[in-house]
Amino acid sequence: MRLQPPPLPPSWPYALRDPLPAPESVAGAELPGLPGRWRLERAPGLDLGGAGTDLGEAFGRGGVLRAGDVVLRPYRRGGLVRHLNRGLYAGPGRFRREYLVHRALWAAGVPTVEPLGWAHRRRGWGWEGVCLTRHAEGLPWPRAWDRAPEVPGQLRTLLEALSAWGLWSPDLNATNILVAPSGMIVALDWDRAGWAPGPGLMARYRERLGRSLVKLGAPPSLISSL
DSSP states (O other), X not given: OBSSOOOOOTTOOSOOOOOOOOOEEEEEEEETTEEEEEEEEEOTTOOOOSOOEEOTTXXXXXXXXXXXXXXXXXXXXXXXXXXXXXXXXXXXXXXXXXXXHHHHHHHTTOSBXXXXXXXXXXXXXXXXXXXXXXXXXXXXGGGOGGGOTTHHHHHHHHHHHHHHHTEEOTTOSGGGEEEOTTSOEEEOOOTTOEEOOOTTHHHHHHHHHHHHHHHTXXXXXXXXXX
């Protein structure tokens, strides 16, 4: 998949945002709640002061921290491999890739959190990484099934837009959809996402989301609404 986005489709449904400034590179940085020294690529002037506290409401593989209005998500492996290797990768490219894709999505006006940077360090035979984003208030969608009837319509708009743009995000499942107090959705976690234009993306998104909804016990009417 490509890192450079193609032109936006003519009928793009979102208002564009100002592009983010280039990140600052900091060697030997300390991250709240993640002991040790890191190479940090951060938004200019980003304040990481204060202790990191566990973001208890987060779904997924755990270990997500919050420091002020910054969320720090360490990269963690899933599936059976997590029992052998919890968080080491062959190189830092995967972490950088998510940040670059996320920046492009933010500038395009996609309903997502603001990307603030990424960090990495060598550990043993591999690399550890951390994704930094702005904190957003809200509930994970699975905890708001009965109070957010407008979510399926917003999700269809998002998936149709991403499909038309040729963007495939394999981790776009129900637990990565946040419902803000306003009722608007916020999509989280763009790990392994990239541009792969071609037919069938919308069907793949629906199939991926459908599996997630069934696994989480969503109401059948909600599943069929997508």
